[in-house]
Amino acid sequence: MIMLMLYGGFIELFQVTLNKKWLNNAQNLMDSMIDLFFDDGVLYLSGSDVNDLPIRTKNVYDGAIPSGNNISVFNLMRLYSITNNDYYKDVFEEIIYSLKTDIEKNPLAFITLISGLIYDKSGGLHINLALDLDNKNINKNNNKDVNNIINKDININKILIKLVLILLKKN
Numbered sequence: 001m002i003m004l005m006l007y008g009g010f011i012e013l014f015q016v017t018l019n020k021k022w023l024n025n026a027q028n029l030m031d032s033m034i035d036l037f038f039d040d041g042v043l044y045l046s047g048s049d050v051n052d053l054p055i056r057t058k059n060v061y062d063g064a065i066p067s068g069n070n071i072s073v074f075n076l077m078r079l080y081s082i083t084n085n086d087y088y089k090d091v092f093e094e095i096i097y098s099l100k101t102d103i104e105k106n107p108l109a110f111i112t113l114i115s116g117l118i119y120d121k122s123g124g125l126h127i128n129l130a131l132d133l134d135n136k137n138i139n140k141n142n143n144k145d146v147n148n149i150i151n152k153d154i155n156i157n158k159i160l161i162k163l164v165l166i167l168l169k170k171n
Contacts (some may be wrong), residue, residue, distance in 0.1 A: 003029065003050065003091075003158050004033075004071045007029050007033070007075050010023070010025045011023075011075065011078050014082070016120055026079060030088070033072070035048075036048055038091065039056075041095060042055045042098050043058060043068055044057065045057050046057060059111070060099055061102075062110060062111050063109075067112070069095055069113070070111075070112035070113040072095070073092045073096060073112075074112060074115065076088045076089075076091055076095075077117075077119060092116075099113070
């Protein structure tokens, strides 16, 4: 569970700082998690390297603490929206497909996963800014293009993006 929260923290740090170090950390951690825990369409509680357990258990239902599978789906969706790497999309779709019957029977046990689906399907405006730390390659005309994109739809994200642009101009 701590690893999943750490992963989410890396994504948040990347989105705030735009420092690719945090995105690389998130991708490396997610790739390792998938390699070690993903099997038969879900993430197990023990890694594939553990041989002395009679069975490998999995936790798919949210309780007082969200399940690792549901947090992972949400994190995979976020990572896919940033990187457009189809591998992450394939994994989260496979988890959702594997849990489809359980989700339909008891949706309240999958609140975190459903929140991820709402995030993924909300259609909000996603803009990924790629700036170098020294701001040497920023073209002032690009800012006009970004403003044109933002002004097309009314969305709460526009306010946040405009705030980021104002802060970038001050620095």
